[in-house]
Amino acid sequence: MGRRDMSEQRKPQIIAAAKRAISQYGIDGATQERIAEEAGMTRAHIRHYLGNRDELLDAVWEATVGDYVREVEQVTAVTGSPSTVGESFEKLLALSFVYEEDDAVILAFLHESREDERVRARTHATYAHVEERIAHLLRTAGPALSDADIATRAHALMAMSMGALMLDLLNPRAPRAERLIETAASFAPAVVRQD
Incomplete structure (x- = not known):
């Protein structure tokens, strides 16, 4: 049995966390570390589900x-x-x-x-x-x-x-x-x- 794709659940969580981090720290201060912490995930999760910083900002x-x-x-x-x-x-x-x-x-x-x-x-x-x-x-x-x-x-x-x-x-x-x-x-x- 294969692993369940979590992207439909994780992407909105990460975007919401990124919005909170951006609201608090601005775009420059909303590092992937802060976003990951806000989302309760790791940086690797952020990159896996939304890609690099530019792709994350586009999604936000x-x-x-x-x-x-x-x-x-x-x-x-x-x-x-x-x-x-x-x-x-x-x-x-x-x-x-x-x-x-x-x-x-x-x-x-x-x-x-x-x-x-x-x-x-x-x-x-x-x-x-x-x-x-x-x-x-x-x-x-x-x-x-x-x-x-x-x-x-x-x-x-x-x-x-x-x-x-x-x-x-x-x-x-x-x-x-x-x-x-x-x-x-x-x-x-x-x-x-x-x-």
């Missing part, structure tokens, strides 16, 4: 932002009536201005992006893709808007979302989200807003 990044990116893709894939586009815009804002436990992990990746080109390329690609999806939704909502105006609005929405993420780490329960969502909604073309 995907586990941290993957669902959000897929939800953004789904919400922004809309075409149709202004009311449908308006609903999608509201869903996008609700996704983007909510405090999540993983926000500290995202911030650690952003911080590490200043020093590590590979991490920077990975995080930038993700956020450029999300900004592109936001621009698509804005273009659908306001086809008369110029490309420059759409790009500016999409970037402003990303900047507001990232700023909220950083501020929420300081005070995660602050009643900011609703006010930010109202302000962010003003970036939508008038056809979408209920002015």
Whole structure:
């Protein structure tokens, strides 16, 4: 009888341990030794189930932002009536201005992006893709808007979302989200807003 493959059980445990270590020590300080200790495993287990450090960081990044990116893709894939586009815009804002436990992990990746080109390329690609999806939704909502105006609005929405993420780490329960969502909604073309 062969040995049972434990990867489906171990990978999520290791990724969760890596997130905790990254939240506490940053990416640079989240060594494989610390992650292994946090997971109650050995470094050899970490390497066996998730590979080298780069592969581990890729898995942590995907586990941290993957669902959000897929939800953004789904919400922004809309075409149709202004009311449908308006609903999608509201869903996008609700996704983007909510405090999540993983926000500290995202911030650690952003911080590490200043020093590590590979991490920077990975995080930038993700956020450029999300900004592109936001621009698509804005273009659908306001086809008369110029490309420059759409790009500016999409970037402003990303900047507001990232700023909220950083501020929420300081005070995660602050009643900011609703006010930010109202302000962010003003970036939508008038056809979408209920002015």
